Amino acid sequence: MGKLILPLFCLVLMNCSKHETDKQALNADLVEVVPQEKAISSSVSPPHSVSEKLLPDENTQQGIQSSKKQTDTISRKVIKNGEMRIQVGEIKKAQNQVNDIIKKNQAYIEKEQFQNTDMDDNLNLTIRVPHKHFDALINSFSDGIGSVLSKNISSDDVTEEYTDVSIKLANKKIYLEKYRDMLKSAATTKDILEIQENIRELEDEIDVAEGRLRFIDDRVNYSTLQLSLYKEKIRSSATSKIGFGSRFIDSLTEGWNSFVSFLLGLISLWPFFLLIPFIVFLWRKWKSHKKKA
Structure with a gap:
């Protein structure tokens, strides 16, 4: 009996040791799996459009701040x-x-x-x-x-306007370079077309801003x-050195011009002259009718 108990006791010890080893191995596997799941869940999903890809990064922000510092030194315009x-x-x-x-x-x-x-x-x-x-x-x-x-x-x-346009122009140039870099690495036709359209709009806006700055500089540099x-040309006897004959002819000419202007003014009133006989006729008819009454 004692011989049978000893082997059974050894067998139980071996099974317990194996079970503990398997449990430790399973826990180790779980420790490795959990960090991987957390890493996947915490990763940032890629942007869904080109505009999302162009969010200001540290380099862009530094460029914008640099452009603002440069415009702070603009002299009065x-x-x-x-x-x-x-x-x-x-x-x-x-x-x-x-x-x-x-x-x-x-x-x-x-x-x-x-x-x-x-x-x-x-x-x-x-x-x-x-x-x-x-x-x-x-x-x-x-x-x-x-x-x-x-x-x-x-x-x-116009210092404030000049400074504002200069800051916006510098920022547009920064974003234009960023779009051009994105165009080189664009993979799909949709992204290429969208980037090209954004580049075209920025280039137009930059041309307008540069033209405005050139105009202001021109008006500032040259008043x-x-x-x-x-x-x-009005002549008078006190100041004019022209003789009496010339002044007499000028007076006749001026008088004639005044008469012509007066005559033309009367002619322009011809509709009213046509109404005068009609008014006289009505007045006489009314007067005769009053006498009979």
Whole structure:
């Protein structure tokens, strides 16, 4: 009996040891499997569109911040404009003086228009002058050319607009480069077409922004002055050097023109003249009817 109990006891010990070993192995397998499941569940799913792929990353954010720092150093942008009207004795002489002043201040004439009427002569000039010479040009025109009838000077500070456009332009260029990099690695036709469309829109917006900045720079660097030279033609016996005969003929001509204007004015009232006989007829009929009553 004792011989049988000893082998059975050894067999039970061996089974318990094997069961414990299998349990430890199973626990080890579970430990390896759980982290893998967690890793899969915590992974980020890929974006479903190109626009999602272009979310600002660290490099893009750094580029945007860099562009903002660059625009912080933009100097003040002030556009100066002016209008002047000067009465002169002789248009030709005044024009020569104006040309000398323009040349001295490194300016140029952008537009010239001359108008000759019965009452006066007008020479209208659009002058572009470097910003630093604008005040000197105005002062030169105010002295020695003629009598200043009107002068209007204005300044427009466009620094805020210029800075805003510059920041947006820099950011668009950053995203444009990012789209171009994405186009090189695009795998599907849908992504390629979408990226190309975004690139086209960005390029158009960049062209518009660059054009606006060029326009502002041009208006800031070169101020604009609208100059009008005016000569009156009205003659008087006190100031005119023309003889009596010429003034007599001018008076006859003016009187005739006034008579013609008066006659034409009467002719324009012909519908009312047609109504006068009809009104007289009605008045007489009413009067005769009243007498019979």
